[in-house]
Amino acid sequence: KIVDTQRYNFANPFVMDPSMGDDPSSPSPSSPSPAPSESTLSDDENPALEELLNKEQVIFEGLGVVQSKLDEYQANLATLCPGFPAIEQWADTSSDGEIGMQLRAVAILMVNSVKPKVFQVQQGKYDTHANEKATLEANLSDLRTGVHTFVQAAKTCGFWSESLLLVFSEFGRRFEENSNGGTDHGWGQYFTLFGQGLKQQVVGSHVDTGSSAISSLIPSHSDAINQEMNTKGDLPMKTDIETFNACILDALGLPGLERTGTCPEGMRLR
Numbered sequence: 001k002i003v004d005t006q007r008y009n010f011a012n013p014f015v016m017d018p019s020m021g022d023d024p025s026s027p028s029p030s031s032p033s034p035a036p037s038e039s040t041l042s043d044d045e046n047p048a049l050e051e052l053l054n055k056e057q058v059i060f061e062g063l064g065v066v067q068s069k070l071d072e073y074q075a076n077l078a079t080l081c082p083g084f085p086a087i088e089q090w091a092d093t094s095s096d097g098e099i100g101m102q103l104r105a106v107a108i109l110m111v112n113s114v115k116p117k118v119f120q121v122q123q124g125k126y127d128t129h130a131n132e133k134a135t136l137e138a139n140l141s142d143l144r145t146g147v148h149t150f151v152q153a154a155k156t157c158g159f160w161s162e163s164l165l166l167v168f169s170e171f172g173r174r175f176e177e178n179s180n181g182g183t184d185h186g187w188g189q190y191f192t193l194f195g196q197g198l199k200q201q202v203v204g205s206h207v208d209t210g211s212s213a214i215s216s217l218i219p220s221h222s223d224a225i226n227q228e229m230n231t232k233g234d235l236p237m238k239t240d241i242e243t244f245n246a247c248i249l250d251a252l253g254l255p256g257l258e259r260t261g262t263c264p265e266g267m268r269l270r
Helices: 047-062 067-080 098-111 132-157 241-251
Strands: 164-167 192-195
Touching (some): 098 132
Antiparallel strands (some): 164 192
16 A cells, blocks of 8 residues: 555545554544645655655656656756646545556646547446445545545646546446355446536436436346346446547547447437
């Protein structure tokens, strides 16, 4: 983990607090004080920050960005976007910063006008056949922090109007819990979109009632059990993935592909 919640001060989660020891019950204040800038802390007193910086270097190396170019991109932030979120805002005490640091890399590239058509980042550890609750708590905390900070950076730095952020998984999971406190691979899943000018809506509906209300889309155990279809805990897919992809292309102002067709009027995202 980037930050051990049992060893780091919640008021400043990137400075070790030895007095906390190994007691996980230490409370977190409701309004933590702001973390200091990374430039004011040495690696010796801020091991969590050092790990984030190492993670960032590995990410950019994977993109083929040499250290000198990364230094240039980071130096440009002060001029191009003085309010760019500090590195410690991209991770939290409950996660390893995996997705947050990748989104930070994307934001740095966009501020520096290094703009491919599509960036794809990846967060692992979702194959939760066991111990799902604890794994999801950490993963979703990381995802929430990373997405929130990316949106704030995009708005602050002026590229939010050019961005469409899609959160998706390559497979769904069954609703029914297995014997190991996890869930197995399944059919249905959720996609989440963030962007400027999007309709605030749910695209899709309950398989039986046809309702698109949030309250009706939260599945119950009975929704995943269909004796005739032998679903065994699977939630059925309601919206074809290719149709949804057509709507993504439509939201980006691009034409549909032959395999996707066009986006139905009632599913348009903007």
